[in-house]
Amino acid sequence: MSNLPIDIITNILSRLPVKSLVRFLCVSNRWYIVINGQAFIKLHLHRSIESKTDRTLIVQEQNACIPFDYFSFSFHDENCFGKPLEIYQPLHCSNVSTDILSCCDGLVCLYNQWGEEIAILNPLIRNLERSLKLRYVVLGYSVGKKIEDQWPNKEWSICSDSVFSNGALNWLVAEEGQSPENIVAFDLATEKFRIIRTPHKAPTSCVTCLEVLGQLCFIVIVDEMYNDVWLMKEYGEESSWTWIYKIEQGVVGSTFEYCKPLMRSKNNGKKILMEESYRYRTYPIWYDIEKKIRKRFKIPKLPEVFQTVTCVGSLLLLDGDNVIDPTLAGHNVIDPAQKNNW
Template identity: 45%
Template sequence: MSHSHIPPELITNILSHLPVKSLARFLCVSRQWYDLISDSGFIKKHLNRSVETNRDRTIILLEHDGSHCGNGFSFDFDDDEDQFCNAVKMYPPLQHCDILDCCDGLVCLLKGREEVVIWNPLLRKYRKLPSEKPKGVTDFWFSQFAFCHDHQNDDYKVLRLFQYNDLPIEIKVYSLKSQRWKKVEEQWPNKEICHWESASFNGVVHWLVSDFGVLDKESLLAFDLASEKFKLYTTPVSPDFDQETRLEALGGYLCFVVNVYGEYNDVWVMKEYGVESSWTQIYKIEKVAVPWDFEYYKPLMFSKNGKKVLLEEHWNSNPFPIEYDVEKIHSKNLIWYDIEKKQGKRVQNWSFPDAFRTATCIGSLLLLDGDNVIDPWQRNASPSEGLNLLLKAVDELENEMLE
């Protein structure tokens, strides 16, 4: 039966169940299918289904040992086994970059203090943001970025904090929808950031802050990307000089982590966002739970049954860094921690790089209209080599269609 006799709504429903790589190939089937798959409504429908089913879950690792970084590796991830499949090598659109954050299948990459790219690794598409370094700035300046989804406006945004010498912090937001930067009129409150890493969740960027010079009165500062307003919340645990506190996002919750170096990780979530009384401890990793030297464990995702959490083990030559340094802070292992049994086990995979940073992705067609990522070998290939690559790709596609 010709697909022209199939009701359009049925075709849409069938295609929305398919993985990203299949849909990328089906763009070439016909103009009708191209218009359908690239339609914003279909992209949103497909994304919602991916979120509901955890479809196309992929682990992205960027090699990160301080001297040789930038190579990327992806791992298909369908269950919570102690071993992942072998790595597939991939090329990020920036070399020598770091993973800033990930959201709905998009990964935000940062190089240095001003070069930012939004990347869909499954589609191999990206968009490079225009530089926002003010002209004439040559002395010391501080820059920090965050990335998340503005649900109210259905827009993906990058927030940038910029401070030059002792001048007030300037806030700008880049909109993927409008493709431009906008200066935020709301003034940064009279607060000092306690830790260089922010946490983006629910369309809001969060920092741990304190009054200037008063580190024992820590609070949570939230900036809503839709309203462009700040709000302060209390944290579940009072700060202590023996501990390090951080913010993360885990399983649809804002997460507060208390780390005592070499002793334990205590993890809390805000069960009802914005309600301070809803802070709830969900697990505590103690030294006896893991048979190796204790490090900081960044939570990445829950297993499908919710009984385990996948962790990124951070190695840090200085457990309390003054400022972010990619050469000193990176990961050596991924770990499954069983919440009920209170036991941790490292994921075994010989294709892991020696040190890396991690992003977790789901299947997404976002950024379908972005620029193509071309790996360095292809970028430098001669015309005859390029033709061979094209013929090889055609052969692979034909074999896949025959299977």
């Protein structure tokens, strides 16, 4: 290996999962410098996204016990999930839950309502930034002021949770009593708004929401009947809205409220991993969008009620950190005696 050119070594390493790369930090000073380089970190993230490899489910348990527990499940293919690994809650506060706000490029954003604090962490390498006040993390004070001043239509109110896609925060908006026909997107780089038309005007009796399935999704939910899903193949291009599937009661075989799409299968993308919710129970399912076949399956030690975000394997670090610590990285299972070290 010592005789291989550095560009070939870099090419090989960029195709490996985070867990392996953390171990390889100890191979040599040469490899340590390569793996910690910003160019390599960006290359590895791009390849992980494009190849749909090194993916993880971050599961937030939801039940009467507060605070909630978090687990990560490595995801290799549609029939192979890794064993659950506990993720320590850096914003632990008794009797108050910590919620997952979002996940992007391998970083998970957690929010504690009691202290109005946010923690951003990379769960695979345990890199953490904590105790950040909400107003400064989500948008920043000056950006928040710009949103108020530049809001495109004063008659529009936000009627969905925000989702992050293509560098922008996206909300469904509508006038009072109307169903959403527009999406307002706020580009975090340019701090500018844009308006995107939805692909379908749903009846006011239906619920609509936004999700991300690789690209931005628009979903119409007809209570306990069906979910209709459109995908924007080219972000910002309204003509690229494409209807991709409908999941109906008769197909599912049991009553459901909502089937949240999480990710596509690795090989052909014709199967969608979903989180199915009904009457205080949650189930993971695979749905074949061509054959219209739904299959519920089990993941060992999965909580009965949970919420899920998908996370790609990433070496991204946070402000103030310029190297990966091989003594911490890659060990999601935390010894209780070590929790005070966070």
